[in-house]
Amino acid sequence: MEFLSVTRSLRIAMIAPPWFDLPPKGYGGIEYMCSSLVDALVDRGHHVTLVSSGRNGTKAQQHVRTYESPQWRRLGEPLPDLVHAASVRRILESMDIDVVHDHSLTGPLLAAQRTTPTVVTLHEPVAGDYKEYFSSLGDSVRLVAISSSQRATAPEMNWCATVHNGTNPDNFRFQQKKENWVLFLGQCVPHKGMHIAIDAAREAGVGIRIAAKCSEPAEIEYFDSEIRPRLSKGDDAEWLNEVGGEQKKSLLSAARCLIFPISWDEPFGMVMIEAMASGTPVVALNRGSVSEIVDDGLTGIVCESPADLPTAILRSAQLDPEDCRRAAVGGFTSDLMAERYETVYESAIASTS
Structure with missing residues (x-):
């Protein structure tokens, strides 16, 4: 994908996993990435609604919790992610947004039920059941790889871009x-x-x-x-x-x-x-x-x-x-990451309009 400059303000729903605060107090690579991206998008003039568990330490203009406390003690259990996804579905129904950016595991299953485009960043090696799961979602989601090496392991999938993670x-x-x-x-x-x-x-x-x-x-x-x-x-x-x-x-x-x-x-x-x-x-x-x-x-x-x-x-x-x-x-800055995701969002919006 060619990354282009975006000038208009977008309404973005950022869906984090339910396991750690944003930003995390300790371990949590996905949460660090989400926090950096939210802050950079807000700095660039966009309105971001963050949906996560626990506290919000980002610049997101709106924050909706699915759990009062992050669920890290239950990592490996399926139910916290399922409850999180079900809550996200209900939350998004009442929101006026341009694009959903989902970093959770279960949430992308619900993308086909809404007309708002869903961008999904894959944070794990694309192999086995993980690959089979995201391949089965077809064109209901636009997949983003976080490295060329990750994307090269499954070039046939519904990739829309490769965007390196960034930090401030x-x-x-x-x-x-x-x-x-x-x-x-x-x-x-x-x-x-x-x-x-x-x-x-x-x-x-x-x-x-x-x-x-x-x-x-x-x-x-x-x-x-x-x-x-x-x-x-x-x-x-x-x-x-x-x-x-x-x-x-x-x-x-x-x-x-x-x-x-x-x-x-x-x-x-x-x-x-x-x-x-x-x-x-x-x-x-x-x-x-x-x-x-x-x-x-x-x-x-x-x-x-x-x-x-x-x-x-x-x-x-x-x-x-x-x-x-x-x-x-x-x-590898968060601002450069946000600039590239702007292009991804605009492309996803254009494909559904």
């Missing part, structure tokens, strides 16, 4: 002088590679600080089997649990590098652009969207195998934090 660089603290430790920031699950990160930092002789969500049974099981034994081997690996706010900003800005040793095809990876906005290079394994986001040798080092990570950690000190910040500001 002003929300992060740039720091030129780095400290001598690496940062792992994410979720305590095997495919995020926390165990690989600890082993690589130890082999490089560099300390590591680990900040991760670890509350669900599978996360705790992985922590107990793979992470706790590694932490017991020395104080060079520090467990911080889940972080947010100023603590997260301080960690991102001070780290020698962010280590991102994923073993799955990550569709995007918000933490990479957050690190770059902080002037911190990314050392990552070459899976999913990594090579679209990290400029190898400039804003980070892209590795082909875990064995390459220790050397990459040491080399990361040679990269210029100014280059990292410049890349984030030039290519």
Whole structure:
């Protein structure tokens, strides 16, 4: 899709998942993206109604809750998302809007029941039941990919655009002088590679600080089997649990590098652009969207195998934090993301008028 300038004000219903506040206090990549997009759209003159659970910390002119509290304790259960979708259907019936932008899982099922166009951003790898589900929705929704690598796994689907996620660089603290430790920031699950990160930092002789969500049974099981034994081997690996706010900003800005040793095809990876906005290079394994986001040798080092990570950690000190910040500001801002979604919205509206 060719991204064009949009001058008129649109009425947009932004549907977030029911699991975390916007913006989230800690973990929540989808919620961070939604928050950044809402704020940028409002700044660009649009009227946004946010439908979510819990508190609203965005600039949305209108906020409608489906749950008083976010439902993160029930992640993995089907009913919260179903109740959320049913509430959204009722809420939208009384609203005068131009376009619905849905980030939830169940909500897109109801798109065929309304005449207002629905744009759906896919935030997961497009495979298995997830792929089958969104393929079955046909032309009732317009699908947006968050990376070319994600879209390439299912080119036959009803894609209308590829729009990289963005963030507001002003929300992060740039720091030129780095400290001598690496940062792992994410979720305590095997495919995020926390165990690989600890082993690589130890082999490089560099300390590591680990900040991760670890509350669900599978996360705790992985922590107990793979992470706790590694932490017991020395104080060079520090467990911080889940972080947010100023603590997260301080960690991102001070780290020698962010280590991102994923073993799955990550569709995007918000933490990479957050690190770059902080002037911190990314050392990552070459899976999913990594090579679209990290400029190898400039804003980070892209590795082909875990064995390459220790050397990459040491080399990361040679990269210029100014280059990292410049890349984030030039290519991954929330304003640029919003500008591209404006074109998606206008195209969806035009196709139904």
